[in-house]
Amino acid sequence: MSNEINDLIKQRQRQAKNKKNQIPYGIMVILIAVILCIVLWQSHYKYAVCLILGVGIGIVLRFSRFCFAAAFREPFLIGNTKLIRAILLGMMVSTIGFALIQSHYIHGKIVNYQMIPGEVNSVGIHVMIGAFMFGIGMVLAGGCSSGVLMRIGEGHLLHIVVLVGFFIGTILGAKDYSFWFKNIIHNAKIIYFPEHLDFKIVVAVQMIVLVILYVLALWYEKRRCKDA
Structure with a gap:
């Protein structure tokens, strides 16, 4: 050997x-x-x-070597949680950043979604369907959007096929978006937690959840290393 x-x-x-x-x-x-x-x-x-x-x-x-597909794939394949922990850290930073920005646009329970920086969209069955299809696409493509573009830049010509798929999907999505918005997205409800809870409580709870997930990911990696 x-x-x-x-x-x-x-x-x-x-x-x-x-x-x-x-x-x-x-x-x-x-x-x-x-x-x-x-x-x-x-x-x-x-x-x-x-x-x-x-x-x-x-x-x-x-x-x-950042890639969302690899971040969710590697913990199950090789027990490496470095990328998923990087995503969690990014979410922590963005949570604090967006909280500082959005806090200036919220006055009590009155919220104007058009004025808040960032995307505040409706949540419904369309999100579940889109996320499921996107997850399947990531597995078949061997990477997420950022990972595929990065590999194309490195010279991996096979991912150009995936890039063509990006273009086709974008064109079809733009063409049919009005149909989905009229029949599904428009009827879905917008859930913005600061409308129901104090803004500081929302930020604190989200940070606690992200920290717990980070600790669990680190514990999972150490356990997998010991088992190996």
Whole structure:
């Protein structure tokens, strides 16, 4: 077994040596992005800001290997909860951030959904159906939207098929959205907890739940490591 592993390592090393140097391509892409950013900043600075944020998020995704599909898959396959814990930490940060922002738009029990920053949408059977279909799509595609885009950027050509599926699904969704909104989404109820409970209590309860889930995920990973 050890000889087979050594042979496999040597084979991987030979393959790595035969690969072309990707650094010049990386420098070229960075220069194109910088030039495009300068041009956009002079005419449409908002697009330039979006480009900077997009490149920054792409770099973070690339080096963090962040993927929602992997986050929910790896705990069951290999017992690794690092990604799901990262999602929980992100939710904690966003909970505090959105709470600080939205608190200025809530006055007692009167809430104007159009004025609150962020999306406050209705909850109904359409959410369950959409989430179920999206979950199946993630499994078949081998990754979520961010994970697929990241792998395309790395040169995995197979995921271009998934990207085509993104385009088709987006077009169909935009085409048929009026039908779903009129018959299902419009009739569903909007549930915004600050309308029923004190805003501070809502934020505190959500933070407690997220912390408990984080601790449980960490405990689950340690237990799986001991069992292995």
